[in-house]
Amino acid sequence: MEVGFLGLGIMGKAMSMNLLKNGFKVTVWNRTLSKCNELVEFGASIGETPAQVVKKCRLTIAMLSDPAAALSVVFDKDGVLEQIGSGKGYIDMSTVDPETSSKISQAITSTGGAFLEAPVSGSKQPAETGQLVILAAGDKGLYEESIPAFDVLGKKSFFLGQVGNGAKMKLVVNMIMGSMMNAFSEGLVLSERSGLNPHDLLDVLDLGAIANPMFRGKGPAMLKSNHSPAFPLKHQQKDMRLALALGDENAVSMPVAAAANESFKKARSMGLGDLDFSAVYEILKMTKD
Numbered sequence: 001m002e003v004g005f006l007g008l009g010i011m012g013k014a015m016s017m018n019l020l021k022n023g024f025k026v027t028v029w030n031r032t033l034s035k036c037n038e039l040v041e042f043g044a045s046i047g048e049t050p051a052q053v054v055k056k057c058r059l060t061i062a063m064l065s066d067p068a069a070a071l072s073v074v075f076d077k078d079g080v081l082e083q084i085g086s087g088k089g090y091i092d093m094s095t096v097d098p099e100t101s102s103k104i105s106q107a108i109t110s111t112g113g114a115f116l117e118a119p120v121s122g123s124k125q126p127a128e129t130g131q132l133v134i135l136a137a138g139d140k141g142l143y144e145e146s147i148p149a150f151d152v153l154g155k156k157s158f159f160l161g162q163v164g165n166g167a168k169m170k171l172v173v174n175m176i177m178g179s180m181m182n183a184f185s186e187g188l189v190l191s192e193r194s195g196l197n198p199h200d201l202l203d204v205l206d207l208g209a210i211a212n213p214m215f216r217g218k219g220p221a222m223l224k225s226n227h228s229p230a231f232p233l234k235h236q237q238k239d240m241r242l243a244l245a246l247g248d249e250n251a252v253s254m255p256v257a258a259a260a261n262e263s264f265k266k267a268r269s270m271g272l273g274d275l276d277f278s279a280v281y282e283i284l285k286m287t288k289d
């Protein structure tokens with residue numbers, strides 16, 4: 001099966017590599033084209049523009065940073081829209097808001113092309129090992145056609161109905177995750193400041209009802225101030241912002257998420273945006289009497 005892949009950041013590189021290792025022919029494009037070279041060593045072809053990739057491939061996947069990037073790759077010169085049409089499918093796996101996804105869907109479907117949004121839950125390591133959770137919505141036929149690729153990329157795929165539902169589900173999940181990371185960071189700081197050993201806190205948490213892979217996986221590195229990026233903090237803050245907008249639209253009060261967003265914004269303003277989202281711990285640690 002031949003697929004196009006647009007966007008070779010932390011996630012896109014791991015996902016396209018996985019497709020190559022599992023026998024897919026992959027044509028890649030990235031805004032910074034030099035990032036394609038590593039994939040070529042594993043058998044990928046390069047497309048010079050998004051339009052060239054779509055022209056060559058029946059299915060094209062995108063994994064881009066945010067709504068502005070997702071829109072630019074579709075609507076700008078040499079973009080997806082120039083070559084998409086009947087018989088071709090476009091799958092956007094970036095985390096964006098439902099409005100962005102709907103705008104892209106309308107443009108693609110008006111040409112006769114098929115569109116699926118399919119954001120993912122799971123970070124760098126699940127992307128490398130094909131253990132993502134795929135939250136798809138949109139064209140059911142394209143979803144079914146994409147299952148062989150989704151089976152390589154993920155451990156489970158959900159089809160959630162109309163375009164927008166995948167984006168909403170992803171934003172709800174990441175809103176919860178961002179709030180949890182703040183509560184966890186506050187707990188680590190409180191344990192240290194009150195004279196406890198925070199490593200003991202990690203052990204206690206891991207044996208109780210709120211044990212989870214995020215605390216287990218990130219806790220020890222956080223205590224060493226190691227925030228090597230798996231999920232960049234700037235993307236987590238983008239997701240909090242988009243989730244809060246979804247809350248506004250639906251008149252849902254979310255004071256916990258709003259407070260977490262403020263912490264992520266503060267961390268960004270201090271230059272921590274490219275670190276892992278666990279770096280929010282550093283700004284909570286700085287707060288003194």
Ligand SMILES: NC(=O)C1=CN([C@@H]2O[C@H](COP(=O)(O)OP(=O)(O)OC[C@H]3O[C@@H](n4cnc5c(N)ncnc54)[C@H](OP(=O)(O)O)[C@@H]3O)[C@@H](O)[C@H]2O)C=CC1
Nearest residue numbers: 007008009010011031032064065069095123124230231235
């Ligand atoms: N990392 C993670 O753990 C997870 C991330 N996600 C989501 O997946 C998406 C990608 O995340 P991740 O790989 O971590 O992000 P990265 O920041 O590592 O990569 C972002 C990608 O978007 C491209 N890009 C940015 N702006 C533009 C633009 N204006 N035009 C074209 N391309 C652009 C970048 O190109 P260039 O190389 O040229 O900068 C790069 O390929 C995000 O929506 C994120 O929220 C979802 C689940 C987990």
Ligand SMILES: O=CC(=O)O
Nearest residue numbers: 120121122123231
């Ligand atoms: O979006 C990030 C994730 O870990 O999922």
